[in-house]
């Protein structure tokens with residue numbers, strides 16, 4: 340269900356946009372879209388859990404709440420919002436699921452295809468994993484993940500080339516004139532086109548090619564760091580808050596695959612991406628073949 344939320348939120352927005360008056364779209368949207376049903380399912384799961392935690396906290400002053408996102412949001416809401424309102428909490432959980440799941444699935448899939456299509460990358464990654472296991476054991480500690488520097492370069496290259504969000508939007512709060520004379524007035528909505536920035540051939544040689552070595556120097560910015568020419572996670576104060584978590588998860592996922600299997604695409608090449616529409620990206624047809632390591 341969570342993986343459908345992102346697509347359905349996008350579909351719902353596109354549906355509402357068809358109507359000249361947005362209130363009409365909002366009226367009809369529940370009839371054709373499942374977002375509202377998902378909202379109620381999450382609410383039905385979350386409300387009793389919140390109540391359980393509140394009762395436990397009242398009954399026992401030494402009560403230690405779980406360390407999770409729900410608790411973090413609950414305490415934030417109690418401090419900053421209306422403590423009786425749980426509506427915001429369900430929306431916040433849905434927003435996080437919206438931001439977290441499809442992005443990771445999308446990048447994880449592309450990462451697998453990028454690695455599957457490059458035997459020399461797999462070999463180097465496997466060697467790195469042998470070194471990591473010898474040094475840290477098989478667990479994915481913070482130190483072990485941080486030390487996977489070749490894996491990090493490969494992931495950064497996947498993140499640079501395969502962008503899920505069309506771009507980052509910002510509204511100009513004040514007017515600004517750039518050094519070349521271009522002026523953007525206050526109130527203007529601006530789009531930073533992620534794919535165009537990330538594939539800028541003034542920044543990268545052979546910008547459309549998958550070349551992890553271009554960022555393999557450990558002094559280069561990490562996969563979660565936005566810099567000029569790399570804005571997959573957005574930028575500035577409102578850049579993605581989940582990016583370090585996402586990079587850790589994706590590295591751990593690839594480490595599990597590479598330790599257990601050698602894998603390649605059927606053709607041995609990187610299949611072309613399917614057309615990505617604003618609300619929809621299509622799965623790649625070509626299979627990945629996994630061979631267990633001895």
Ligand code: HEM
Nearest residue numbers: 438439442443446507571572573574577578579580581585
């Ligand atoms: C590869 C995975 C991911 C990518 C590419 C990605 C990308 C992005 C981008 C481009 C933005 C907009 C940033 C901006 O406006 O400057 C964003 C926002 C956000 N992301 Fe991520 N994200 C990923 C994973 C995650 C994860 C795992 C979480 C949570 C655990 C998460 C939570 C969020 C949230 C809550 C926002 C909204 C922040 C706000 O509006 O202030 N994301 N993400």
